[in-house]
Amino acid sequence: MSSPQPQMPQAAPAWQAAPGSAPYSGGPGYTSPIPVVRTHLGNAIASEWTKIRSVRSTMWTLGVFVLLVVGIGLLTGIVVSSSSSDLSGENALSLGFFGLLLGSMCIITLGVLTTASEYGTGMIRTTTVACPSRGRVLAAKAVVFFLVAFVVTLVAASLVAFLHVAMLEGNGAKDPSGGEWMKATVGISLYIALLGLLSLLIGSIIRHSAGAITIMIGTVLAPLVIALFMFSESLQGVRDALFEYSIPSQLSVFYANSLNTASQSGPSGWDPLWIILGATAVAFAGAFALLEKRDV
Known part of the structure; x- marks a missing residue:
């Protein structure tokens, strides 16, 4: 009986490159049908725009926002215009x-x-696989969200402003100046959008929806509630600061009758916008640093 012949090793498939060799290119003149391009911030922005407009939470939250702003604004205008209130000045x-x-x-x-x-x-794991640059992902989320929040707020605030001016003309309310229009529409929209952007960054830091929402709502409401229980005269300075620098008080500054009231203590004019902008910049730096250090 003859001994079995040794088997010859099979050649490696053409697509399988040997260790250390260049990847298979398909032979001379081969061009891949899949375009290979260098990604940039615009690609990340397009991805985040697709996300934010395709999830139901966006439509629900923005829908309720417009309903609250326009509905409460319209209701308030009807009540005041139908009363005998004199709004002279x-x-x-x-x-x-x-x-x-x-x-x-x-x-x-x-x-x-x-x-x-x-x-x-x-989902963040899929996001970082598609875009390994975490800073780019955070920047894209910030850009998309800020623009969406600003545009929606500007439309709602402007609609309410026009309605109030038309409805309260018979109650003696004065015609707003150009600066007052700017603050009550563009200024307040920038502030609300930056407040939402600050919430986005806190969500990136906390990584827990309920916890981050609780922190932000506490930031809005807690200073006023704490100040109400400061009865001691020795705490008067702290109480006044909590009232003046609370977010509701800063929102009211955009509806002041003048762009700068010298007698008013605390923020005035456009000061609230610079305050929220500084806080957002600090939060962005913290979120970026933690994003680079922590695992997803």
Whole structure:
């Protein structure tokens, strides 16, 4: 009986490159049908835009926001215009404050969900695989959310402002100046959008939706509640500071009758915008640093 012949090793498939060799290119003149391009911030922004407009939480939170701002604004205008209230010298735009204060809770919630929800579902792992640059992901989320929040707030605030000026003309309310229009529409919209952006960054830091929302709502309401229980005269300075620098008080500054009231203590004019901008910048730096250090 003859001994079995040794088997010859099979050649490696053409697509399998040997260790240390260049990847298979398909032979001379081969061009891959899949385009290979260098990704940039615009690609990340397009991805985040697809996310934010395709999830139901965006439509619900923004829908409730518009309903609160326009609904409460319209209701307030009807009540005041139908009463015998004399608004001589008063700014008709100031009635929009109430709806925006409540509506800001919706923007805060959406800001937190934009980042924290991805950690809860594990979607953040897919996001970082598609875009390994974590700083780029955070920047793209910030840009998309800020623009969405600003545009929606600007539309709602402007609509309420026009309604109030038209409805309260018979009650003696003065016509707003150009500066007052700017503050009550563009200024307040920038502030609300930055407040939502701050919530987004807190959500990135905390990585827990309920916890981050609780922190942000506490930031809005806690200073006023704490100040109400400071009865001691020795705490008067702290109490006044809590009142003046609380977020509701800063929102009301945008509806002041003048761009700068010298006799007013605390923030005035455009000061609240610079305050929230500084706080957001600090939070962004912290979120970016933690994002680079922690695992997803």
